[in-house]
Amino acid sequence: MVVVTEQALLILASLATGELHGYGIANDVEALSSGRVKLAAGTLYGVLNRLSADGLITQTREEVVGGRRRRYYQLTGPGHAALAQEAAGLRSTAAAVSARVAAGPNPSPKLA
């Protein structure tokens, strides 16, 4: 059982459409979360390493752009499965919470 944090989930989601490099992932995560999650280099590196160790993503290639080294990552099969499972879990939780919100508060019991 792989524990997927919010940061890891957003990184998996950013890689769902294809391979990306670290800087691209950080920008996409910021966009996906409407600017709420901004991944700095140390955090991004740690999460990418953990996801690689868990076999959810894999490093595909490296290239040098403008004198800076970029490393590309892509989702693996288990990564796709983990992302789908997390998305299903979030949908289920959101549905349950929405139902409670729609029902409104219970009337307080009257004292005898």
Next chain:
Amino acid sequence: MRRRLLDLCLLAYPRACRRRDRVYLRDLALELAQRQGLARQAVSLLLGGVQERAGGVRRWAWRIGAVSLAGLVLAFGGVAVSAGAGGNHELDRFACARTAGGGGSSCAAQARSLVVSRERAGWRCARRDELPVSTGVRLECTQDR
């Protein structure tokens, strides 16, 4: 200047990490610094390095714990197996030899009486040497527990 600052922060990472990923990590921090600021990247690298070192210590502690546990399991397993083997079989050896002053026949007589008493108690006894009885006898008696 920016590179030097980030290189200093990268010293927080274990040597193996730096050797493998220093340039990549610094370049990533430089790119992200354009949007998020250099200070944020520097702090992130410092914290990331400390976490990486802590993770390494945890992994070592876990390995040492696992090896110790495996040693304990092996030790207890060995004790259990030897105890189990001892529980099925019990050996009792009896030997005597003829001395210069004689006594071989009394030795054989003692051995015979020993065998009789042991077999009454449920033991099985057998001779374990090929010497004539007059020069001594060595017996091995066993009993299942």
